[in-house]
Amino acid sequence: MRKRLLVLSLPLVSGASAEEVPEVQVTATRVEVPVEHIGDDVDIITQEEIKKYGFTSIADVLKYVAGVHISSNGGFGQTTSVYMLGLPTKHILVMIDGVPVNDPSSVDSQANFAYIDLNNVERIEVLKGAQGALYGSEAIAGVINIITKKPDRNELKLGFEGGKYKTFKENLYSALKLKDGYLSLSFENFKTNGFSATNDKSPNYESDNDKYSYRSGWISYGWNLTDTVKITGNFKLKEGTVEYDSSWTPDAYTTYNNYFAGVKIDKFFSDNFMITTKLSNNKEVRNYGSDIIGITRYVSIQPIYYLSDNLFLTGGVNYKQEITNTSGAPNLHTKSAFFEIHTDYLGVHNTFAIRRDFHSQFGAKTTYKVSSAYDFKETGTTLKGQYGTGFKAPNISQLYGYGGNPDLRPEISEGWILGIKQGINFQKLNGNVEVNYFKNHVWDMIDWYPPGSWTGSYRNVNKATTEGAEVKINADITDWLNVYGTYTHLHTSKDLRARRPEISYTLGFNSVYQKIKFSAWAEHYSNREDSNGKTLPSFTTYNCYASYQLNEKVNLYLKGVNLTNKDYELAYGYNTMGRALFAGVNLNFR
DSSP states (O other): OTTHHHHTTHHHHHOOOGGGSOOEEOTTTSSOEEGGGOOSEEEEEEHHHHHHTTOOBHHHHHTTSTTEEEEESSSTTSOEEEEETTBOGGGEEEEETTEEOOOTTSGGGOOOGGGOBOTTEEEEEEEESOOHHHHOTTTTSEEEEEEEOOOSSOEEEEEEEEEGGGEEEEEEEEEEEETTEEEEEEEEEEEEOOOOSBOTTSTTOOOSOOOEEEEEEEEEEEEESSSSEEEEEEEEEEEEEEEEOOSSSTTEEEEEEEEEEEEEEEEESSSSEEEEEEEEEEEEEEESSSEEEEEEEEEEEEEEEEEETTEEEEEEEEEEEEEEOOTTOOOEEEEEEEEEEEEEETTEEEEEEEEEEEETTTEEEEEEEEEEEEEETTTTEEEEEEEEEEEEOOOHHHHHSTTOOTTOOOEEEEEEEEEEEEEEEETTEEEEEEEEEEEEEEEEEEEEESTTOTTOEEEEEEEEEEEEEEEEEEEEEETTEEEEEEEEEEEEOGGGOTTOOSEEEEEEEEEEETTEEEEEEEEEEOOEEOTTSOEEOOEEEEEEEEEEEOSSSEEEEEEEESTTOOOOOSSTTBOOOOSEEEEEEEEEEO
């Protein structure tokens, strides 16, 4: 295990292919650990899978993760909500390379999912369940960690896509492998005429199309400063404009700007010991006639010590500062210390973590987490379980904005997940089936009281619960055919019922024939109740993606969305995309 610290640094210094390194995930332990050694419920979506299904946004990706549901106030660029294990968006911590990017100026300090694109993404790790012991506030439902590309060779990639709604996308990715590191640049430009965000059920209905456009650019770098010091980091700029329907302002629109900078410094003292330091600054500016600004600054120092191949200790200190331009509101800051131990003995993989947060508004909070996985190698069976606690600090607006209440307490939670994963290996059939059962309790939920009143305030009002089961299947049937599926059965208390289906599933297949790759999949949501008490009918949509490798440099593709032109809603009074076809070409020069 301790050698993995140096193995994982090899692509930076030697040009070794990423495929030579065993698949690992970092989010569940804050340290690189093989995914099969994790007791948590975790899903990893790789760059290859993002390409295989033609995903263009993080919402596209998350639709097909078990236990995760999506709602959207219209189409491209509109407000998007993500529910994990039935819990709301505000309970999901979103990170880029392990540093938080939730917006303190947004509602409940939640991440702006509508504005997160997939440019420069290597993989996305989705970690479910209470993770307060590792990541502090927001991580009640889980964590989404977006991990950026770290190139191991020189290459230039160009992409062009066009389709329905006068949609056009162009992107560029350029990587330069240096003697002691790498440098990469990526750029994406997207624009669409879109469709009306609302329908005639909404009091905000306007029949015109709601346009959306953005431009984003990344600079990523890595450098071996010495034989024992490695530096990696990112700069990101993004700007966009989206129109929306409003009863107050015809043809309303908002602009969005994001500025992100992050750096990670790894100092290796020996094969057994290293210290990782992370610093980041994330600024988001939204304009609805005046600027709404949210800034998150983050510092983390984390030593990692491998006592043996089967035991490591880690921990450290974090500092997070949250800044907005809310009139008269002070900045909030959180100081944290945490400790984690991970063991691998006799087929049992255990993780224990504890954390103490000191918040500038409400004081101190302790959270902890235990997870375990046991392998039955003879049968290919793994038993998994996790238990954790979490909290969600009130944000600046809830404390000091309109209807603010400085006496708010943090939301607190506990949650557990039990699961079994069974490998399948019979003749040419190779894959696995995983079943997980989850339950969460949240106390002191923060909400507006009384509901619907303009003269109310934020209060700690109630307790909420969610529970359910999820099933994940992935199997190679033949050398050229893969099938996969997810199923989620969810039950929530009344306060968390809106827009979450009781039953949802995805089912699809991937096939390869010579130079042709083809994927097709279905997505289903059962009836749901919206926050206004209206019923959202069940729906099933069908989608496909086909690509043709013309030669080593040119790949052509077609993407079909909602092939049966199903008329459905993810939120009452808001439209979704009808039948649409998109075509594109990817050029790769190595």
